[in-house]
Amino acid sequence: MKTLTIILADGPYISEYAHIAFKIADAALKRYHVNIFLYLDAVHIPRLGQSPAFFADEGELFKELAERGAAIRACSRCAAARGYSANEDGSSRDYHDGIKITSLYDLPEMIQGSDGVITLCR
Amino acid sequence: MKTLTIILADGPYISEYAHIAFKIADAALKRYHVNIFLYLDAVHIPRLGQSPAFFADEGELFKELAERGAAIRACSRCAAARGYSANEDGSSRDYHDGIKITSLYDLPEMIQGSDGVITLCR
Amino acid sequence: MRSVFYLLDTAPYGSEKAFGLLDAAAVSLGRMEVTVGLYGDGAYLALGDQDSRALAIPNLADILRAYGEIRVLAHEPSVVDRGLFSEGLVETAELVDEEAFLVAMESSDCLILL
C-alpha cells in the first residue's frame, strides 16, 4: 500500500490547516496508508477536552483518523516545551488515544518511506 | 497609578512575542499597573508543566508577572476551544496560579482604563 | 482610551484572526468608538456573498452586517490590488483612500492588530 505523509506546524483553530489536513487524510485513508507528523505548534492538535464554540473539535477528528489507521506522531521536543509529557510507550495523558509523542527522527523516516508528502502551515 | 495593557495572540516558543511581552511587563511593573490579555493562541502561554529545551519556560515567567501584580486574563472562548477549562473563580487546573480565564468583555474594559496599549503578534 | 482602531490584514476563514478581531470589535461597542480597518488581505473580508455553512463556521460578512455601529473602512488600494473593486462588497464597508485610512488610524486613541 502506498503511503502519504502530512506534516503540520500550526495549532488548531488559529489556522485552518489542521482541518484541511483532516480532509486530506480522510480522503487518503480510503486507499492509502497515512502518516501525520505534528511539529511545532501542531503538537496542540491531539489535546483532550477541546471545546470549540464554532468549529469542529480537531482533537476528536484526529483521534478518528488514528482509529482508522493513520500513524499520528508528535515531535517530543515541541511537545515537552508546550507541556505535553509522554509515557514510556509514547502515549500521553493529555492526548487522545492512538497518538504518540516521538522523536524528530521519525520525520525523515516517514518522508523516506512515502509516495507523497504534503506540508501545511501558515 | 497608570496602567499598561499588553494584548497577545501567539502561543509560546513559536514566536518570540510572549517573551517580548515578558520583557515589557517586567520593565513596566516597576512603576505601573500591568494588564495582559491572552487572546487566540496566547491562551497556551500560562500552561503548567512546560519544559522547553532551549528557551525559558514562558509559563513560569508569566506566573512571576502575576505574582508581581500583573492582571493576566485569558479569553474564555479561546481557552475552551483549546482544552483549558475554568473553575468558578476563573482559575484553571491547567494554568499557573494567579492567571484567570475570563470573558472577552474584559478586553475593552482593560483598554478603556489604560494609558498605553501594546498588541504583539505575528 | 476612548476610541480603538482594529486593523485586519489577514484573509478571513484561513485563520481565526478575522473572526477574533470582529468579536473583539463587537464587545468594544458601547464602551468606545470602534473602527475596523481592512488592509491588505483583510480586504477580502468585504466580499459580499460569503456562505460559510459548508465550513460550519460563522459567516463573517454577516457579522459585519449585524454590527452596523462598527465603522468599517476598506483600504481602497488593497481592494483594487485584489481585484475586488468590481465585486459586490458588504454594504457597511466604506471604501476610503490611503490618506483617509491613515488619518483614521492616527486619530484613534489605540491601535490593535491581530
Next chain:
Amino acid sequence: MRSVFYLLDTAPYGSEKAFGLLDAAAVSLGRMEVTVGLYGDGAYLALGDQDSRALAIPNLADILRAYGEIRVLAHEPSVVDRGLFSEGLVETAELVDEEAFLVAMESSDCLILL
C-alpha cells in the same frame, strides 16, 4: 523519497520556524540528500556574526556551520533586496540566482516549508 528541499522563508529568532527547520534538516542527513533553501526573510539566516547568547537561544548560524553536509542555498535576489549582499555571510551558504534556486526545488523529490 531520496532528496528533500527545506524552504525557509521566515527570519530567524523571531519565530521558532528557522530553528525547527534546521533541526529537521539535521536529522534528515544520512537518510536523504538535504538542501536548505533560504528565500525571502529566510535569507537573514545567512548573516555571519550572530551571537544569541543574550537571548539564551542556540546560535542558528553555528548550526548551519556544524552541519556542513547540508547544502545551503541562499536566493540571491532575496539577499540583495535585504541589503545583505555586502555583509559577511555564513561560509557554508551558497549564493545562487533565481534560476538555480528553482531548479534545485524542482529536482528534489520532496519540498517542505515551515
Next chain:
Amino acid sequence: MRVNREQVMMMDVFLLTKPPQSERSEICLKLLARSERSRLYLAGDGVYHLLSQPGTIPPSCEVLASKEDVAARGVVPRRGAEVREDFYERLVEDVMEGDGRFFTF
C-alpha cells in the same frame, strides 16, 4: 475511481492555500510557469486566486478549487476552474498516482 494513466502521467501537481499577494503564492506561480503540464489545486485562502487577472495562472494549467472554500469566501471565479465537492479525493489521487512533481504552498 478509475484512473486514466495517460492523463495523469508527467503532470505537475500544485496545492496552493495562500492568497495571491503572499510570497508563497509568488514562488508557487514561478514554478507553475516553468511546468509544461500542470494542475493547480486551490484550497483555503488559495481560492482567492480565482479573482486574479487573466494570465497570472498559465492558460494551459487545469485549475480545481475546493467548493466549500469558494462558497465561504464569496468568490465568483473570473477564470475557468472546476469547483469540486470531491476536491480532496481528486487531490490525493493526483499526489499519489501521478508521476510528475508535486508541490504544496
Next chain:
Amino acid sequence: MRVNREQVMMMDVFLLTKPPQSERSEICLKLLARSERSRLYLAGDGVYHLLSQPGTIPPSCEVLASKEDVAARGVVPRRGAEVREDFYERLVEDVMEGDGRFFTF
C-alpha cells in the same frame, strides 16, 4: 529615571518588531513618514531595519534598538541608532509618559 518633559511631549512613538519587507513594516513606515517628531523602537525582527537603505526611515527619526536582538541576528547597523540594553525601560517610559501617539507593528 528622570524625565525631561519637554523632550517627551508630542513625540510619536513606534514599536516595530517586523522585518523590512513585511506589510506591517510598510504601514508603520507610512505613519512614521507622516509624523513630525518620532522615535522608533526596533525589537525582534524589527532590528533588520538597521540594514535598510538610508532614507527608508526619516533622518529626523530617533531610532533605538534592542541590544540582545541586534546581537542575536548579527546586524551591523548601517544607520545611526542607539543600541540599548535598557531598551524596554525606555520604551515603557515613552509609551506611558509621552503624550504623542503610540503605535505597535
